[in-house]
Amino acid sequence: MTTAAADTENRVNYLNADYGIKSWLLTTDHKRIAILYLLSITMFFLLGGIAAVLIRIHLLEPNGAIFEPGSYNKLFSMHGIIMIFFFLIPSIPAVFGNFLVPMMIGARDLAFPKINLLSWYIYMVGGVLTLYAVIWGGVDTGWTFYTPLSTSYVNTNVLSAALGVFISGFSSILTGLNFVVTIHKMRAPGMTWFRMPLFLWAMYATSLIQILGTPVVAVTLVLVALERVFHIGIFDPAVGGDPILFQHLFWFYSHPAVYIMILPSMGVVSELIACFSKKRIFGYSFVAFSSVAIAVVSFVVWGHHMFVSGQSVYAGIVFSALSFVVAIPSAVKVFNWTATLYKGSISYQAPMLYALGFIGLFTMGGLTGLFLATLAVDTHVHDTYFVVGHFHYIMVGGAMMGYLGALHFWWPKITGRLYPDGWARLAAAIIFVGFNLTFFPQYMLGFLGMPRRYAIYPPEFQTLNVMSSAGASVLAVGYFIPLVYLLWSLKYGPVAGPNPWGAKGLEWETASPPPTENFAQIPVVTEEAYAYGAKEDHVV
Amino acid sequence: MSGHVIPKSTYFLIFGSLLALTALTTGMAFVDLGPWNTVVALVIACFKASLVLLFFMHLRWSTPLNRVVWLSALLWLVILIGLTSIDFLSRSWTPMSEGWETSALHLPAPPTDLLHWR
Amino acid sequence: MSDSHAPSALAHQFEDLQQQQESASLGMWVFLATEVMFFGGLFAGYTIYRNLYLPGFEAGSHMLNVTIGALNTAVLIGSSLTMAMAVRAAQMGKRSALVTFLVMTIILGLAFVLIKLNFEWRHDYVEGLAPGLNFTFSGAHAKSVELFFFFYFAMTGVHALHMVVGMGILAVLVVQAWRGQYGADRFNMIEGFGLYWHFVDIIWIFLFPLLYLIGGRY
Numbered sequence: 001m002t003t004a005a006a007d008t009e010n011r012v013n014y015l016n017a018d019y020g021i022k023s024w025l026l027t028t029d030h031k032r033i034a035i036l037y038l039l040s041i042t043m044f045f046l047l048g049g050i051a052a053v054l055i056r057i058h059l060l061e062p063n064g065a066i067f068e069p070g071s072y073n074k075l076f077s078m079h080g081i082i083m084i085f086f087f088l089i090p091s092i093p094a095v096f097g098n099f100l101v102p103m104m105i106g107a108r109d110l111a112f113p114k115i116n117l118l119s120w121y122i123y124m125v126g127g128v129l130t131l132y133a134v135i136w137g138g139v140d141t142g143w144t145f146y147t148p149l150s151t152s153y154v155n156t157n158v159l160s161a162a163l164g165v166f167i168s169g170f171s172s173i174l175t176g177l178n179f180v181v182t183i184h185k186m187r188a189p190g191m192t193w194f195r196m197p198l199f200l201w202a203m204y205a206t207s208l209i210q211i212l213g214t215p216v217v218a219v220t221l222v223l224v225a226l227e228r229v230f231h232i233g234i235f236d237p238a239v240g241g242d243p244i245l246f247q248h249l250f251w252f253y254s255h256p257a258v259y260i261m262i263l264p265s266m267g268v269v270s271e272l273i274a275c276f277s278k279k280r281i282f283g284y285s286f287v288a289f290s291s292v293a294i295a296v297v298s299f300v301v302w303g304h305h306m307f308v309s310g311q312s313v314y315a316g317i318v319f320s321a322l323s324f325v326v327a328i329p330s331a332v333k334v335f336n337w338t339a340t341l342y343k344g345s346i347s348y349q350a351p352m353l354y355a356l357g358f359i360g361l362f363t364m365g366g367l368t369g370l371f372l373a374t375l376a377v378d379t380h381v382h383d384t385y386f387v388v389g390h391f392h393y394i395m396v397g398g399a400m401m402g403y404l405g406a407l408h409f410w411w412p413k414i415t416g417r418l419y420p421d422g423w424a425r426l427a428a429a430i431i432f433v434g435f436n437l438t439f440f441p442q443y444m445l446g447f448l449g450m451p452r453r454y455a456i457y458p459p460e461f462q463t464l465n466v467m468s469s470a471g472a473s474v475l476a477v478g479y480f481i482p483l484v485y486l487l488w489s490l491k492y493g494p495v496a497g498p499n500p501w502g503a504k505g506l507e508w509e510t511a512s513p514p515p516t517e518n519f520a521q522i523p524v525v526t527e528e529a530y531a532y533g534a535k536e537d538h539v540v
Numbered sequence: 541m542s543g544h545v546i547p548k549s550t551y552f553l554i555f556g557s558l559l560a561l562t563a564l565t566t567g568m569a570f571v572d573l574g575p576w577n578t579v580v581a582l583v584i585a586c587f588k589a590s591l592v593l594l595f596f597m598h599l600r601w602s603t604p605l606n607r608v609v610w611l612s613a614l615l616w617l618v619i620l621i622g623l624t625s626i627d628f629l630s631r632s633w634t635p636m637s638e639g640w641e642t643s644a645l646h647l648p649a650p651p652t653d654l655l656h657w658r
Numbered sequence: 659m660s661d662s663h664a665p666s667a668l669a670h671q672f673e674d675l676q677q678q679q680e681s682a683s684l685g686m687w688v689f690l691a692t693e694v695m696f697f698g699g700l701f702a703g704y705t706i707y708r709n710l711y712l713p714g715f716e717a718g719s720h721m722l723n724v725t726i727g728a729l730n731t732a733v734l735i736g737s738s739l740t741m742a743m744a745v746r747a748a749q750m751g752k753r754s755a756l757v758t759f760l761v762m763t764i765i766l767g768l769a770f771v772l773i774k775l776n777f778e779w780r781h782d783y784v785e786g787l788a789p790g791l792n793f794t795f796s797g798a799h800a801k802s803v804e805l806f807f808f809f810y811f812a813m814t815g816v817h818a819l820h821m822v823v824g825m826g827i828l829a830v831l832v833v834q835a836w837r838g839q840y841g842a843d844r845f846n847m848i849e850g851f852g853l854y855w856h857f858v859d860i861i862w863i864f865l866f867p868l869l870y871l872i873g874g875r876y
Contacts, residue, residue, distance in 0.1 A: 102671075109671035111681045137658065152650040157658045177688045184605060185681045186671070212616045215692045219699035223812075229657070230790025232808045233801065234703065240801045245706055248624040249699050299619055303627065313634050315627035522673070545749055546742075555739040559732055562866075566728045569871040577874040581867035589860045596742045597856045603680060606687045613691035617698040621705050628706055 013416070013513040028113035029516055034099035035414075036120050037090060044086040044127060051079035053476060056438075056469040062459045072455035074138030074156070081134060081143045085165050086127050088399055089257060092264030093175055093210075094123070096406045097203045099414060101179055103507040103514065104197050106188025106523045111181040119174040126168030133160035142453060144254070147235035147246040151227040158228060162221040169214045172260075176210030179203050188506070190525030194288070197505055197529050198274075198281060201288040202267020205295035209256045209263075213299065217253035220246065244310055251302035259298040262394060263291060265358060265402020266333055272355035272405050273337045275503040277344025280530040283336040290329035297326040307378045316375055323373035330366055334359060349501075350424030354405030357432050361397025365390055368443065383453075386446025392439045404431070404482065411486065412496030416513040419489040423481060431478035437471025504530050544601045554595045561588050667844040675843060682846035686853045693820075697861055700816065704809045704868065707802075714802020716873030718810065721787060721803075726777050727870040730770050731862060737766035738859045745852040748845035753838055756848070760832045763855065767825050771818055778814075782807070810869050817865060820858050827851060 014031045024032060055075055058066045067075060098116065102109050110116050133139055139161040141150040150158045183204050187196070223234055224246070233239030235246040274281050281287055303311055303319030337359055346352070368390040371377045381387065412418050441464040446452075450461045457465065499508040510519055565584040573580060594600040599607055672678040708715045744759035779788075786794030789808045797803070831851060834840065840848055 107671065112685060113671060155651065159658050173692050177685060180688055181681050181685045184684060185677055211688055211692055212695055215696035216620065216699045219696050232789045233805060234808065240805055245703060249702065252620055300623060311627050312630040314630040318626060545746060551739060551742050555735065558735045562728060562731045565867055566724060569875045572874060572876040581871050585864050585867050588863045592738060592856050592860050596738050597853055605684060609687040609691055613694035617694055620698050621702045624702055624706065628709065
């Protein structure tokens with residue numbers, strides 16, 4: 001055992017192939033870039049999380065426990081901006097996409113390794129600038145920068161925050177570009193589109209959204225900046241502009257952006273369900289096409305954020321109908337995952353717990369999305385905690401769980417070490433309980449009428465708020481535990497070996513951690529994805 | 541690997557056509573076609589753009605995927621402008637009382653001491 | 659004829675030169691798709707406001723100089739020709755022709771920007787038609803005219819910015835081409851940049867009628 005461990009320590013892999021800070025900061029190895037992203041987004045998650053903790057403490061009291069309303073506005077804006085642009089949007093694509101896309105298709109690196117490194121630097125520059133904006137002085141417009149508040153009325157760091165987000169958008173675009181070209185052009189011999197792991201389909205679909213949507217929010221933020229400086233009236237009704245035009249341009253990206261945040265997690269869940277059921281994903285091509293369908297349809301539903309904004313009712317009807325349509329491919333996935341579980345050989349290691357948690361919580365969040373897509377219901381719950389509950393079920397119960405599942409599943413591959421699964425399962429359970437305790441009361445609060453983004457609330461809502469804050473403390477504990485055992489595993493965890501889960505996929509056929517060039521020889525693919533054992537009846 | 545080399549004459553022909561079309565669209569602006577002026581101008585612009593795309597940018601000899609990428613971008617642009625427009629075009633379909641636009645505008649005046657550069 | 663640096667022409671992540679060339683080409687087309695959407699936001703705003711305030715937009719458009727606009731269009735189309743010829747020269751491994759055509763492209767691009775800066779923007783600023791900086795027009799539809807001129811400056815400004823960045827890259831390409839870095843088997847950068855430059859030309863092909871020819875000139 002010790003000898004084997006010593007062997008592993010001595011084998012050259014991407015982690016020890018080169019030493020020194022320069023070898024990391026100037027790397028073009030997609031795996032090292034993934035680690036750079038892992039460290040940065042963990043830092044942003046902690047900062048956004050601190051803001052969340054402060055919000056929940058503040059909301060223990062109906063009159064607000066800590067902050068003045070102006071400061072509270074800056075706090076939730078900071079939470080939203082950091083979590084969305086600097087944690088959720090990059091998370092899985094920048095960490096696991098970067099690490100796994102070349103490995104899963106049997107390539108040595110992405111199509112444009114130097115652009116990949118550039119993406120990280122752009123992300124860091126945008127991130128640092130935005131951190132400056134939200135911490136020194138703050139922004140209080142919410143992450144949505146609605147006009148004319150942001151352009152004409154607030155005396156906060158709107159410009160710097162907008163610039164920071166603008167810059168980081170190019171990181172997103174370049175990552176998406178890299179993935180699209182890589183997946184189209186660099187698949188190993190025999191790796192046809194329909195032999196790719198579903199994670200790659202999800203990354204491809206996510207990249208489509210990043211490429212087509214992000215530029216629009218970029219130019220919109222430029223317009224906000226110009227309006228803020230020059231006051232010409234692009235979005236200012238007093239001089240002929242229309243603030244709703246801003247909302248159209250903003251949400252044209254920001255709605256598909258939420259699918260940037262969820263699609264990668266869905267891809268992860270496909271991998272996890274397949275591996276821990278030891279079974280091929282049921283309806284593989286349906287799941288594959290549903291990823292692309294979600295990406296496409298996500299672009300024609302943005303008006304559902306604007307039902308009560310003054311948008312025309314007829315546009316509202318169109319957007320409402322299309323929003324119902326976009327739920328269908330998501331449902332297709334949930335049905336197919338469930339069918340995969342049926343008669344599978346199921347084991348309940350931590351990654352699987354996260355996957356199962358995802359399916360349940362995402363379904364709940366998704367269903368509440370349908371309530372919100374219904375014009376009549378939305379009129380009642382728009383801008384209430386019902387919306388907050390909805391998107392946190394998707395973002396935290398969905399995307400975050402997918403991220404943690406990915407982290408636990410591929411940790412042995414990335415680091416070469418195993419973590420203690422008992423603690424991991426405990427943490428998953430604590431997260432699940434804490435999550436529901438935090439966010440389920442928010443559905444109720446919203447339905448009862450508590451508005452979002454308010455620093456104070458009527459006293460009759462206090463019980464539910466306290467429940468939510470209590471849940472948040474449980475959730476925080478749940479997030480803290482993996483930090484401990486994962487770091488512990490780096491030094492003391494058992495050596496993982498190439499394939500500790502017995503999973504199918506090219507990334508599991510090379511050493512853990514992988515060598516810099518990924519494969520000694522480019523593999524030739526001869527079997528379908530998820531070719532787990534027993535021959536099945538013809539699966540689509 | 542050099543691929544398909546396009547003859548100089550083709551390039552010059554396209555260049556000439558583009559100049560002619562520019563002259564045409566400028567000239568047509570001086571002809572009174574009412575609302576059709578815009579349509580004619582845009583059609584000519586699309587034609588010019590197509591010449592640049594097909595010949596200067598080699599889309600004519602390029603992989604189908606490159607063509608799909610370009611067409612998808614155009615489609616997405618149409619989605620952006622089109623779906624946004626359905627809002628603005630249909631606002632008047634809902635009857636509103638007279639003078640509602642200005643009556644609702646009781647916005648406080650924006651502060652004049654804004655730090656614009658932040 | 660062409661320096662055969664075959665071993666170093668192929669980047670390590672690619673299997674062969676064709677995969678590399680097709681990836682570079684696809685990468686640039688995907689980038690152009692992002693540029694379509696970036697300008698698209700401006701075109702969307704322009705479309706909405708033109709529909710809402712057509713008289714003001716017509717009035718503003720009539721204040722632009724069609725002759726200079728058309729001339730500049732011709733200049734830019736000329737630069738597209740020289741760029742296409744540059745790619746062709748690279749394809750055929752002709753180093754001095756490549757350098758010549760790249761330099762001609764810079765000159766024509768510079769001409770475009772300088773004509774615009776000096777005869778259009780400076781003129782508009784002096785005439786009091788520069789929103790935010792010096793806007794003094796107070797005739798009919800003044801607010802809509804101001805909005806029109808905002809879009810005029812924003813769209814031609816972003817376009818000009820793309821040209822300036824392009825010329826910066828061209829300068830680098832000229833130096834590299836001069837040093838013999840490009841040959842018949844390695845000119846992906848030239849071809850890729852050519853795509854970018856033609857795209858900027860296409861944007862202008864649409865900007866010209868949309869900004870200069872609104873409402874006709876009869």
